[in-house]
Amino acid sequence: MFLNVCKHFTKMTENKSGLIKSDPMIPESVKVKKIFWETEDVFTIELVYDGEEKRNFNFKPGQFNMLYAFGVGESAISISSDSTKKGSLLHTIHKVGYVTSELSKLKKGDIIGLRGPFGSSWPLEDAKGKDICIIVGGIGLAPLRPAIYHILKHRKQYGKFTLLYGARTPRDILYPVELESWKKKYDIQLEITVDRSDSTWRGHVGVVTTLLNYVDCNPDNTRAMVCGPEIMMKYAVDELIKHGVAEKEIYVSLERNMKCALGFCGHCQYGPSFVCKDGPVFSFSKVTDIFEIKEL
Amino acid sequence: MKTLDKINLEKLIGILKQENYTVIGPVIKDGAVVYDEIDSIKDLPEGWEDEQEAGYYRLKKRNDNALFSYVVGPQSWKKFLFPQKLKLWQAVREGRGFNIENSNSAEPKYAFLGIRSCELKAVFIQDKVFDNGMFADSYYNNIRKNIFIISVNCTRAAGTCFCVSMKTGPKAKNGFDLALTEVINNNEHYFVLEQGSEKGTEIASKLETNDADDKQIKAAEAAVKNAELNMKRTMNTAGIKELLYNNHDHPIWSQIASRCLSCANCTMVCPTCFCSNIEDTTDLTGNHTERWRRWDSCFSLDYSKVAGGNFRTSVKARYRQWMTHKLASWIDQFGISGCVGCGRCITWCPVGIDLTKEVENLRNSPKTINK
Numbered sequence A: 001m002f003l004n005v006c007k008h009f010t011k012m013t014e015n016k017s018g019l020i021k022s023d024p025m026i027p028e029s030v031k032v033k034k035i036f037w038e039t040e041d042v043f044t045i046e047l048v049y050d051g052e053e054k055r056n057f058n059f060k061p062g063q064f065n066m067l068y069a070f071g072v073g074e075s076a077i078s079i080s081s082d083s084t085k086k087g088s089l090l091h092t093i094h095k096v097g098y099v100t101s102e103l104s105k106l107k108k109g110d111i112i113g114l115r116g117p118f119g120s121s122w123p124l125e126d127a128k129g130k131d132i133c134i135i136v137g138g139i140g141l142a143p144l145r146p147a148i149y150h151i152l153k154h155r156k157q158y159g160k161f162t163l164l165y166g167a168r169t170p171r172d173i174l175y176p177v178e179l180e181s182w183k184k185k186y187d188i189q190l191e192i193t194v195d196r197s198d199s200t201w202r203g204h205v206g207v208v209t210t211l212l213n214y215v216d217c218n219p220d221n222t223r224a225m226v227c228g229p230e231i232m233m234k235y236a237v238d239e240l241i242k243h244g245v246a247e248k249e250i251y252v253s254l255e256r257n258m259k260c261a262l263g264f265c266g267h268c269q270y271g272p273s274f275v276c277k278d279g280p281v282f283s284f285s286k287v288t289d290i291f292e293i294k295e296l
Numbered sequence B: 001m002k003t004l005d006k007i008n009l010e011k012l013i014g015i016l017k018q019e020n021y022t023v024i025g026p027v028i029k030d031g032a033v034v035y036d037e038i039d040s041i042k043d044l045p046e047g048w049e050d051e052q053e054a055g056y057y058r059l060k061k062r063n064d065n066a067l068f069s070y071v072v073g074p075q076s077w078k079k080f081l082f083p084q085k086l087k088l089w090q091a092v093r094e095g096r097g098f099n100i101e102n103s104n105s106a107e108p109k110y111a112f113l114g115i116r117s118c119e120l121k122a123v124f125i126q127d128k129v130f131d132n133g134m135f136a137d138s139y140y141n142n143i144r145k146n147i148f149i150i151s152v153n154c155t156r157a158a159g160t161c162f163c164v165s166m167k168t169g170p171k172a173k174n175g176f177d178l179a180l181t182e183v184i185n186n187n188e189h190y191f192v193l194e195q196g197s198e199k200g201t202e203i204a205s206k207l208e209t210n211d212a213d214d215k216q217i218k219a220a221e222a223a224v225k226n227a228e229l230n231m232k233r234t235m236n237t238a239g240i241k242e243l244l245y246n247n248h249d250h251p252i253w254s255q256i257a258s259r260c261l262s263c264a265n266c267t268m269v270c271p272t273c274f275c276s277n278i279e280d281t282t283d284l285t286g287n288h289t290e291r292w293r294r295w296d297s298c299f300s301l302d303y304s305k306v307a308g309g310n311f312r313t314s315v316k317a318r319y320r321q322w323m324t325h326k327l328a329s330w331i332d333q334f335g336i337s338g339c340v341g342c343g344r345c346i347t348w349c350p351v352g353i354d355l356t357k358e359v360e361n362l363r364n365s366p367k368t369i370n371k
Helices: A002-007 A009-014 A098-104 A138-153 A176-185 A208-214 A230-242 B006-018 B117-129 B138-144 B198-204 B214-229 B240-245 B252-257 B265-269 B315-334 B355-364
Strands: A028-037 A042-049 A064-069 A073-078 A089-094 A111-118 A131-137 A161-167 A189-194 A222-227 A250-253 A281-283 B002-004 B022-029 B032-037 B048-053 B056-061 B085-094 B097-102 B110-115 B148-152 B178-185 B188-195 B276-282 B288-295
Touching: A028 B097, A042 A098, A064 A089, A064 A098, A073 A089, A073 A098, A073 A111, A073 B276, A089 A098, A089 A138, A111 B097, A131 A138, A131 A208, A131 A230, A138 A161, A138 A222, A138 A250, A161 A208, A176 A189, A189 A208, A208 A230, A222 A230, A230 A250, B002 B006, B006 B022, B006 B110, B006 B198, B032 B048, B032 B056, B110 B117, B117 B138, B117 B148, B117 B315, B148 B198, B178 B198, B178 B214, B188 B198, B188 B214, B240 B315, B240 B355, B252 B315, B252 B355, B315 B355
Parallel strands: A131 A161, A131 A222, A161 A189, A222 A250, B022 B110, B110 B148, B148 B178
Antiparallel strands: A028 A042, A028 A111, A042 A089, A064 A073, A064 A111, A250 A281, B002 B188, B022 B032, B048 B056, B085 B097, B085 B288, B178 B188, B276 B288
C-alpha cells in the first residue's frame, strides 16, 4: 500500500496535492502511546498515528521504520509488534546513539516522525510445512518477534518450531514474561543462553550456536531465520550448514547505515544490494559469496 | 541535418530564455571550464581548450575561435539535477509535536547547452538511480522532466578521456533535443545541427538554418572521428564485473590505498556518483529544524558508520567499495556500468590515481603472487 503511494507521488506533486503525505522523505506524525524499559539499555515504544488513533499500520514481519526525533535525526528501527494488530506499532530499541538516546527520553503523548515500513520481510508463507529454527542474539529478537507471533498464531501450519536466543547476561533477556508464556502455551522448543551468568541463572551459558546441539528438527526440511550481530550470524549460519540445513533455507537480517531507506543515498550498500530496499532480510544464498568479506 | 552559424546559436539562447528556460552552459571560472547560467555566446569559453592528465588540468589558448574545444571540466550537470546541497523540508515545534513544511515547490526549468555524450549517458544513469522502480525521488524528477538538452559532440579528446571504451561517446546518439557538432575549416565556422525531439524541432524551426550538404556532414563526422582517434586511454571492460567481484582480496587494494588520500574528489567530480547524506539541523532555540540532503562519498569515514561500529574503516575498503560499485555492482543494481569514461576521477585525483590503469593492473597481476 505504502509502496504504491510512493511510486506515484511524483504525479501527485505535479497536481500540488497530497504532497506532504505522499513524499517518502517526509515523516508522518505518530504519538507515543506507551514507553517502557525492557532492560537497562533497551526500551520499547508503542506508537499510534497522531489524531488518527484507529488508523492501521500495515507492515510485514521483518520490515523496519525510520523513526525521527525532532531536530535530532532518524534511525532505522525494526518493527517488533504483531502484524495483525494494526492499530498500534511497537519498536524495541537499543539505546546506543544520539537518536536512540533521544527516543528513550520520550514520554507518553509525545509526537515523533515515522517513515515506512521499508524493506523485505521474513519468508513465512513458503515456510509452511517446514520445521522452523530461529536463532537470535541480543536485540535481534525484536525484528523476529513479529515472525514468531505469526508462526505461533498459525502453529499447525508449521512443523517443529525452535527458538534459540542468546543474551549477554540474564538481566539482558528481552521479553522474559512473554518468552515464558510462549513456552507454556505453545508447542515451541525455546532455549536461552547467556554469555555471562549470575547467581539467579540456571540455564545455558555460552554462545547461542552451541544450542543447536539440543535441537531436534529435520535439517532437510528446516527454514532457519537468523538475526543478531554479524559475527554471531556468521557462526550461526556455519553451524546450521554443518547440521545439514541448506543455504537457501537460511535467512539473515542485516544492518547497515541507512539515511533515506529508499535506495537513493547509497549508504547501506552491501555488495550489489541496497540493504534498505533489497533487504534487510536476505536469503543466505544471495549473500553467501560476500558474507565473509571483511569491510565490504 | 541542418547547419547553424554563430549568430543563430546566439539566437537559440535568446529563444530558450524567452521560453523561460534558465540556460546553463560552459563558462570559465577559476581557471577551469564549469557549468553556469549564460546569457549569450560571449559567456562561452571561446578560443580555449583544456589539457588533462592524471592529477593535471590546465586551460590553453587556441589559435581559433572554437566555442566547444574544451572537453569536460571538474563539474558535471548533476549539480543541477541533484544539487550538492538541498533543503528537503523544515519543521517547527508545536506543542508536543511539530509541523513539517516541504521546501521544494520550486521546479526550475533548465536548458543545458553543451552537454557531452558521456555526460548525457551519465544523466540516463542517474535517471535509473532516482527512479528505482520502488521509489522515485521527487526532487530529482521534478527538475529532470523540464530540461531541454542541447548536446555538443566532442571534436577533441582530453588526455584522460576513455568514452570509446565505455561506448558512451564521443557522439551523442539519442536523448537530446538538439545536438551540435562544431566545425572549423579554413575560414568557415559553423555547427551541424541534429534534432532529437519534437521540442527540439520546434525550437530549431525558429532559427535560420540551412540544410547541411554532404561536405558539411562529412566535415562534422571527421571532427568527431578526430576525438575518437586521439583518445589515448582505454579500459578493457570484458568480464569486468567478475574481475572485480573475484578480486576483493587482491593486494592491489592495499597498494592503491597507500596513495589514496580518501579526499572524495573522484566521487564529487563523477557525473554518476549519487550518494548523499541526510542532515537534520536545529536553530539555537531548538524549535526550528531543517532537513538537508548533501552529497556524500563512500570515501568519508562516517559513510558506513552505525551506532555499534563502522563497516569500512580502512582506506583500502573504501577505495575497493568505490571502484567495485562503479564498475561491477552498478551493473547488478541498474543493468549498466556506473562509469561513462569521462576521465574526471583521473584528472581531479590529487595523486593521479587512474582507474583505467588500476583495472589493467588487476587484470595483469594474479592475486596469488602476494597472498
